[in-house]
Amino acid sequence: MPLMKSWVASANSPTTDFPLNNLPYGVFSVAGGPRHLGVAIGDMVLDVTALTSSHLPFMAQALSDPRGWNGVMEAGPELWARFRKVITSLLSETYEDVGALRDQLHPICDVDLHLPFKVSEYTDFYAGKHHAVNVGTMFRGPENALPPSWLHIPIGYNGRASSVVLSGTDITRPWGQLKGADDTMPRFAPSERFDIELELGAIVGTPSQGPISVDQADANIFGYVLLNDWSARDIQAWEYQPLGPFQSKATATTISPWIVTKAALEPFRCATPNREVELLPHLRDTSPMLYDIDLTVALAPSGGEVQTIARTNYNEMYYSAAQQLVHHTTSGCPMRVGDLLGSGTISGAEKDARGSLLELSWGGNEPITLDDGQVRSFLHDGDRVVLRGVARGSGFRVGFGECSGTLVPAADPM
Amino acid sequence: MPLMKSWVASANSPTTDFPLNNLPYGVFSVAGGPRHLGVAIGDMVLDVTALTSSHLPFMAQALSDPRGWNGVMEAGPELWARFRKVITSLLSETYEDVGALRDQLHPICDVDLHLPFKVSEYTDFYAGKHHAVNVGTMFRGPENALPPSWLHIPIGYNGRASSVVLSGTDITRPWGQLKGADDTMPRFAPSERFDIELELGAIVGTPSQGPISVDQADANIFGYVLLNDWSARDIQAWEYQPLGPFQSKATATTISPWIVTKAALEPFRCATPNREVELLPHLRDTSPMLYDIDLTVALAPSGGEVQTIARTNYNEMYYSAAQQLVHHTTSGCPMRVGDLLGSGTISGAEKDARGSLLELSWGGNEPITLDDGQVRSFLHDGDRVVLRGVARGSGFRVGFGECSGTLVPAADPM
Numbered sequence: 001m002p003l004m005k006s007w008v009a010s011a012n013s014p015t016t017d018f019p020l021n022n023l024p025y026g027v028f029s030v031a032g033g034p035r036h037l038g039v040a041i042g043d044m045v046l047d048v049t050a051l052t053s054s055h056l057p058f059m060a061q062a063l064s065d066p067r068g069w070n071g072v073m074e075a076g077p078e079l080w081a082r083f084r085k086v087i088t089s090l091l092s093e094t095y096e097d098v099g100a101l102r103d104q105l106h107p108i109c110d111v112d113l114h115l116p117f118k119v120s121e122y123t124d125f126y127a128g129k130h131h132a133v134n135v136g137t138m139f140r141g142p143e144n145a146l147p148p149s150w151l152h153i154p155i156g157y158n159g160r161a162s163s164v165v166l167s168g169t170d171i172t173r174p175w176g177q178l179k180g181a182d183d184t185m186p187r188f189a190p191s192e193r194f195d196i197e198l199e200l201g202a203i204v205g206t207p208s209q210g211p212i213s214v215d216q217a218d219a220n221i222f223g224y225v226l227l228n229d230w231s232a233r234d235i236q237a238w239e240y241q242p243l244g245p246f247q248s249k250a251t252a253t254t255i256s257p258w259i260v261t262k263a264a265l266e267p268f269r270c271a272t273p274n275r276e277v278e279l280l281p282h283l284r285d286t287s288p289m290l291y292d293i294d295l296t297v298a299l300a301p302s303g304g305e306v307q308t309i310a311r312t313n314y315n316e317m318y319y320s321a322a323q324q325l326v327h328h329t330t331s332g333c334p335m336r337v338g339d340l341l342g343s344g345t346i347s348g349a350e351k352d353a354r355g356s357l358l359e360l361s362w363g364g365n366e367p368i369t370l371d372d373g374q375v376r377s378f379l380h381d382g383d384r385v386v387l388r389g390v391a392r393g394s395g396f397r398v399g400f401g402e403c404s405g406t407l408v409p410a411a412d413p414m
Numbered sequence: 415m416p417l418m419k420s421w422v423a424s425a426n427s428p429t430t431d432f433p434l435n436n437l438p439y440g441v442f443s444v445a446g447g448p449r450h451l452g453v454a455i456g457d458m459v460l461d462v463t464a465l466t467s468s469h470l471p472f473m474a475q476a477l478s479d480p481r482g483w484n485g486v487m488e489a490g491p492e493l494w495a496r497f498r499k500v501i502t503s504l505l506s507e508t509y510e511d512v513g514a515l516r517d518q519l520h521p522i523c524d525v526d527l528h529l530p531f532k533v534s535e536y537t538d539f540y541a542g543k544h545h546a547v548n549v550g551t552m553f554r555g556p557e558n559a560l561p562p563s564w565l566h567i568p569i570g571y572n573g574r575a576s577s578v579v580l581s582g583t584d585i586t587r588p589w590g591q592l593k594g595a596d597d598t599m600p601r602f603a604p605s606e607r608f609d610i611e612l613e614l615g616a617i618v619g620t621p622s623q624g625p626i627s628v629d630q631a632d633a634n635i636f637g638y639v640l641l642n643d644w645s646a647r648d649i650q651a652w653e654y655q656p657l658g659p660f661q662s663k664a665t666a667t668t669i670s671p672w673i674v675t676k677a678a679l680e681p682f683r684c685a686t687p688n689r690e691v692e693l694l695p696h697l698r699d700t701s702p703m704l705y706d707i708d709l710t711v712a713l714a715p716s717g718g719e720v721q722t723i724a725r726t727n728y729n730e731m732y733y734s735a736a737q738q739l740v741h742h743t744t745s746g747c748p749m750r751v752g753d754l755l756g757s758g759t760i761s762g763a764e765k766d767a768r769g770s771l772l773e774l775s776w777g778g779n780e781p782i783t784l785d786d787g788q789v790r791s792f793l794h795d796g797d798r799v800v801l802r803g804v805a806r807g808s809g810f811r812v813g814f815g816e817c818s819g820t821l822v823p824a825a826d827p828m
Contacts, residue, residue, distance in 0.1 A: 121535070121575060126657055139656075147655045152600050153591055157657040158572035161535060162748040174745035175625055177567055177694065186566050188694050188744075210825060211589055235745065241561050242553075243540055243571040244658020250747035280591065280602050330602075331588035331649065333664035334576040411624060 001267045003396035005093040008105065010042030017390065017399025018042055020091055023084065024258035024400075025223070027068045028111040035114055037063055037072070040258055040401075041091050045111055047104040048087065054100065055090065059083060067118035069259060073205040073222050073337045080205070080222070084263055113257040115166050116225070117203065120338035122159040122253065123328060124199075124229055127319035130347040134359045151277045154319035154327050157244045159229075164253050164340065167403045173381060173410040174251040176235035190410035191232035193364065193378045196385050197345040198297050198355030200314055201227035201255055202321035204339035210332050214286050217325035220335070224265065224321075226256040226387045226403035227342050233358055233378065253342070256387070256403035264398050268292045268391040270315050282326060289320035293391045295346060297355060299370070302382025307371050312348040312355060314389070381409045415681045417810035419507040422519065424456030431804065431813025432456055434505055437498065438672035438814070439637070441482045442525040449528055451477055451486070454672055454815075455505050459525055461518040462501065468514065469504065473497060481532035483673060487619040487636050487751045494619070494636070498677055527671040530639070531617065533578045534752035536667065537742060538643055539570040541733035544761040548773045565691045568733035568741050571658045573643075578667045578754065581817045587795060587824040588665040590649035604824035605646035607778065607792045610799050611759040612711050612769030614728055615641035615669055616735035618753035624746050628700050631739035634749070638679065638735075640670040640801045640817035641756050647772055647792065667756070670801070670817035678812050682706045682805040684729050696740060703734035707805045709760060711769060713784070716796025721785050726762040726769060728803070795823045
């Protein structure tokens with residue numbers, strides 16, 4: 001598919017994340033005004049809430065939903081397609097009546113962005129094999145790296161929706177119970193092994209109750225965001241047996257401000273890897289269910305330059321978001337519009353393709369060295385982390401924008 | 415404290431769960447009409463939404479909250495106390511103008527009850543020591559029964575709020591991946607080891623962000639409900655390493671319809687047990703933080719009589735709900751009004767004081783025998799389970815009503 005041209009000039013640049021092919025969905029406000037739904041185009045945002053009566057009267061209620069895009073999602077896939085068709089037409093270079101539309105275009109750099117939807121519940125998976133093998137090798141040795149069920153189910157756990165924050169939000173280093181291997185007692189102190197996890201988040205757009213098929217699950221996904229699942233490894237090590245991560249993952253999870261729709265990602269579909277053990281029928285792929293999305297992790301020390309510390313691709317996942325959603329429904333778990341499913345850390349086979357500092361520094365034993373000579377095993381106060389994701393078309397790219405956050409020092413407790 | 419007498423005659427019976435001393439909060443509707451907030455008194459419910467303009471104008475918005483009691487909780491502890499004082503006065507035997515109130519009293523047996531509040535997020539703990547030792551002994555042997563962190567933190571995991579249902583809702587036996595110890599491959603089939611967990615659920619009534627003290631946590635709790643955390647033990651065994659229970663706990667969690675407020679439970683406070691290892695300062699008890707509440711689990715086979723299969727007490731917990739809430743906040747996890755914290759399974763020291771079939775039947779190796787000669791290791795289709803809880807005063811009781819559900823056969827999947 002070639003670049004689709006828009007009358008918004010910046011959308012035709014080969015380096016914009018937001019050409020007409022993309023049209024990601026966000027929530028914005030101008031100068032403290034009300035929150036409106038917006039669609040990014042080049043370096044502008046189109047105020048679609050303001051177009052309700054003139055161009056989108058068929059979705060008036062959804063476009064004024066105070067939660068964000070939840071109302072649009074609830075309106076169902078037929079409306080998703082109709083809305084997308086209208087916006088694509090309005091922003092196409094062949095559209096003639098652009099006068100009124102120009103008034104509803106705002107430079108993205110001039111608006112405040114907000115969470116694009118209300119997160120109903122947040123689930124995080126462990127579905128990237130390189131990550132699972134790396135972490136398992138560090139914790140249990142290479143012979144027992146993968147848990148027994150790993151090749152049969154996308155292992156997941158429930159996270160904390162209240163902790164999901166927008167890109168740009170400062171992250172406060174958490175307190176927690178820490179216990180070194182040689183300590184006799186734990187102590188309550190700020191985490192010393194605070195980490196990131198590079199993930200993609202899938203957003204459930206259609207509710208369900210009871211087991212659903214892979215095809216139905218794929219159809220139920222509305223879109224994707226970048227996701228950084230901040231993780232306190234020392235808190236995690238002490239708490240995670242036998243019921244899994246809890247406070248180590250509850251400080252914050254950052255998501256990017258723009259929902260890249262499944263429709264925009266269609267041209268970039270690719271297959272999951274070959275199965276080492278055949279999946280049970282209900283989880284088998286029926287078509288290409290992953291996407292070819294280049295992903296990077298960059299780190300900027302306080303006052304320093306941003307530099308890329310890892311490069312990988314979403315096609316490294318072992319399980320697709322559709323397969324994760326199928327597994328999530330098997331026991332009858334009700335899924336709701338706005339449920340957010342984290343892919344799990346996305347790591348590639350190479351050392352510089354690892355999506356967490358835990359893996360990049362091999363548990364702190366092999367710290368990475370930054371361009372300015374500083375070393376990192378885990379995050380230092382003041383470090384800013386930036387995730388990016390881009391699917392590459394011919395002469396254009398479908399990008400996610402930036403998913404960033406700066407670690408600030410632990411607060412005094414209580 | 416003696417019985418507080420009401421002009422509602424049934425509230426003065428020594429066997430009612432709902433004397434004037436209790437005044438639990440629910441949501442009800444009459445003949446398909448709108449949902450109103452109600453307060454139980456004897457065998458009646460007082461429609462407090464209908465009393466808004468006449469008696470409760472200071473909380474008009476909260477009393478018409480479509481979510482239930484969330485709005486009242488959000489209004490804060492001062493309003494909680496003021497509301498309770500007004501209702502106590504209106505229903506006291508010394509109140510003179512009962513004419514208008516009689517019109518707003520409905521027999522509980524004539525109304526439909528609904529979830530009393532919108533559950534924001536649901537967390538389940540593992541904070542009863544007898545339960546943890548029992549389960550740990552079965553899974554890891556008596557020497558390794560308690561996980562290393564168990565005596566230092568109330569271990570918890572995030573559950574699934576969307577799966578919380580009201581007492582009386584049928585529970586459908588879940589499907590899931592099952593794998594026997596001798597099987598080479600898992601299979602997808604209905605759970606064969608479907609179980610219950612007797613718990614008390616604490617409801618967060620005041621939001622927080624960042625570590626809070628035990629006293630603050632205690633103040634932030636609004637009230638309690640009975641909670642049955644239905645659990646598929648075979649799904650759990652296959653999935654729970656290393657990230658904890660997921661689909662095994664996502665089929666349903668049943669709660670009782672009436673929120674018993676912290677205020678009503680005040681006279682029944684009692685201390686947590688002696689600590690085997692001193693807790694870190696932020697988790698230490700500052701006053702009696704448990705409650706003396708007798709709890710029972712009863713089972714009725716399809717077409718058979720209800721019989722009690724376990725008796726225990728909430729005072730068996732090692733960690734209080736306040737301590738659980740403190741731990742929940744340590745990493746900066748934002749807590750919201752309507753968060754539900756399951757205590758974890760409440761088991762006593764004796765064999766017939768165990769709050770799950772897993773423990774009562776010792777992993778299925780010692781099935782229990784019912785009065786009619788039937789045996790149970792885990793639930794059979796058609797079994798109805800009823801939890802009850804009662805704090806006993808002098809000549810009165812503060813009860814929770816019933817928390818029940820019937821297991822119905824697995825549905826055909828997909």
